[in-house]
Amino acid sequence: MIPTIRSYLTGDGVSWLDAAIAKIHADAGAIFAVFPAAGRRCGRGALDDGWTVDQAVRVTLLLELPLDGEPLGLLLFDLYAHGDAGERLAVLASLSVFDDAGRLGEAGLPIVRDALRTSDTRLIGAAMSRYGAARLPAEAYRQAVLKCVFTGVPLSGVAGLESRADRELARMMADFAKEREAAGRVVPPDIWPILERHPDLRAGLSSDTKGAS
Amino acid sequence: MRIFDPHIHMTSRTTDDYRRMYDAGVRALVEPAFWLGQPRTSPGTFADYFDGLLGWEPYRAAQYGIAHHCAIALNPKEANDPRLRGVLDLLPRYLAKDRVVAVGEVGYDEMTPAEDEVLQAQLALALEHELPVLVHTPHRDKAAGTLRTLDVVKDSGLPPEMILVDHLNEMTAKAVADSGCWSGFSVYPDTKMDVHRMIALLRLYGTDRVLVNSAADWGHSDPLKTRAVGDAMLADGFTEEDVDKVLWANPVAFYGQSGRLELDEVSPAADYAGNTIKRGVAP
Ligand SMILES: [Zn+2]
Numbered sequence: 328m329i330p331t332i333r334s335y336l337t338g339d340g341v342s343w344l345d346a347a348i349a350k351i352h353a354d355a356g357a358i359f360a361v362f363p364a365a366g367r368r369c370g371r372g373a374l375d376d377g378w379t380v381d382q383a384v385r386v387t388l389l390l391e392l393p394l395d396g397e398p399l400g401l402l403l404f405d406l407y408a409h410g411d412a413g414e415r416l417a418v419l420a421s422l423s424v425f426d427d428a429g430r431l432g433e434a435g436l437p438i439v440r441d442a443l444r445t446s447d448t449r450l451i452g453a454a455m456s457r458y459g460a461a462r463l464p465a466e467a468y469r470q471a472v473l474k475c476v477f478t479g480v481p482l483s484g485v486a487g488l489e490s491r492a493d494r495e496l497a498r499m500m501a502d503f504a505k506e507r508e509a510a511g512r513v514v515p516p517d518i519w520p521i522l523e524r525h526p527d528l529r530a531g532l533s534s535d536t537k538g539a540s
Numbered sequence: 541m542r543i544f545d546p547h548i549h550m551t552s553r554t555t556d557d558y559r560r561m562y563d564a565g566v567r568a569l570v571e572p573a574f575w576l577g578q579p580r581t582s583p584g585t586f587a588d589y590f591d592g593l594l595g596w597e598p599y600r601a602a603q604y605g606i607a608h609h610c611a612i613a614l615n616p617k618e619a620n621d622p623r624l625r626g627v628l629d630l631l632p633r634y635l636a637k638d639r640v641v642a643v644g645e646v647g648y649d650e651m652t653p654a655e656d657e658v659l660q661a662q663l664a665l666a667l668e669h670e671l672p673v674l675v676h677t678p679h680r681d682k683a684a685g686t687l688r689t690l691d692v693v694k695d696s697g698l699p700p701e702m703i704l705v706d707h708l709n710e711m712t713a714k715a716v717a718d719s720g721c722w723s724g725f726s727v728y729p730d731t732k733m734d735v736h737r738m739i740a741l742l743r744l745y746g747t748d749r750v751l752v753n754s755a756a757d758w759g760h761s762d763p764l765k766t767r768a769v770g771d772a773m774l775a776d777g778f779t780e781e782d783v784d785k786v787l788w789a790n791p792v793a794f795y796g797q798s799g800r801l802e803l804d805e806v807s808p809a810a811d812y813a814g815n816t817i818k819r820g821v822a823p
Binding site: 359360363364366367408409410411412413414415445446447449 | 587591594595596598599633634636637638639799800
């Protein structure tokens with residue numbers, strides 16, 4: 328759910344946002360100029376649920392685009408591809424919002440896949456929102472969860488684990504834990520819930536604090 | 541000693557460098573877009589390079605406690621390759637981004653007509669985007685190139701305080717100081733400028749509108765030269781205030797004209813009024 332942003336903005340911020348929306352209505356291409364400027368014009372403070380002001384303003388602007396489906400996905404990909412980290416995070420955050428409104432379908436998946444290929448943990452985490460979690464095929468979803476664990480992205484922010492964590496993912500987590508233990512390294516504790524329903528896979532792992540006896 | 545390196549190409553450096561720079565006092569830097577050892581052949585590779593300057597490199601710098609900003613431009617050497625003229629069309633989009641605090645490096649390499657055209661086009665973009673400009677002066681025929689640069693800048697309509705003329709030496713320092721532009725000195729292990737000559741120039745021209753950088757890149761260079769200049773200034777009798785002015789306050793004042801420096805996380809005590817982080821948010 329995107330916060331209703333206007334109440335967090337100053338008078339100047341609201342005027343800028345209204346003018347930016349009017350520009351997009353007149354010409355959708357205006358998004359290329361207003362999208363990067365949102366943080367400087369409206370601020371970057373933290374809001375509830377992990378949102379920031381600039382991110383919520385940017386998603387508010389995107390929602391005004393007169394597009395959906397494939398054309399929307401292509402424009403979002405372009406904004407993402409040539410965006411700085413703040414812009415990329417905003418595009419990733421918009422995917423679930425567009426999907427809730429039935430406007431995007433599968434057309435945002437290339438963005439999710441690109442973010443998962445990066446080495447920026449902020450982007451990797453943001454790619455695993457509800458949209459990515461719901462739309463990625465099983466193999467890609469498992470690989471993405473493993474990449475999160477590997478790069479230190481907390482699984483608490485990864486959507487869909489309740490329904491999508493299967494035996495194969497549990498096996499991958501168990502192998503990962505074994506590899507870490509063999510190297511004398513710490514195993515991130517957030518992997519254990521994934522192994523909960525598969526006690527046989529936990530056998531022999533010493534760092535499982537709950538014990539696998 | 542807090543240090544802002546106003547000109548360094550971190551894309552070419554390692555994480556060891558970031559760690560040593562932090563230990564030496566570097567808390568902020570500007571990475572201008574420039575040429576690489578290997579010439580590029582298409583605008584697409586520039587887009588990837590610019591995306592890196594805005595994405596991966598600031599992310600990397602942040603892991604080591606250093607605030608990364610960049611300047612974006614088509615450099616003078618590659619301005620001579622007609623295949624790359626399309627880079628100019630990419631620029632407006634990049635000049636609109638947060639953390640892009642200048643147009644640069646622009647300037648002359650061999651003073652060709654193509655370089656003239658590209659320099660003037662980018663000065664016009666700087667005016668339009670209200671950004672300062674980092675101007676590189678040529679390695680060869682430097683004195684003539686610097687005078688020509690000052691003429692072109694004067695004709696551009698940009699006020700001199702929005703211009704930083706870089707890689708200066710004893711031959712070019714006076715003309716730039718007299719022009720009202722900011723003066724940049726790149727302190728290198730062997731060439732361009734060394735620490736002791738730098739101290740002599742500071743004695744001669746003072747610390748106003750002077751920036752010192754390492755210009756460290758993929759060639760023989762040293763990212764800790766800024767710190768070396770600070771130490772040499774103190775040894776020579778300059779005050780800590782003088783050092784802070786040259787190595788911190790001056791770069792903050794110059795690039796702060798963009799309104800896009802974000803230094804809150806690295807310098808809570810900085811006497812810097814231009815930060816934009818909380819601007820526009822209701823209390
Ligand atoms: Zn340079």
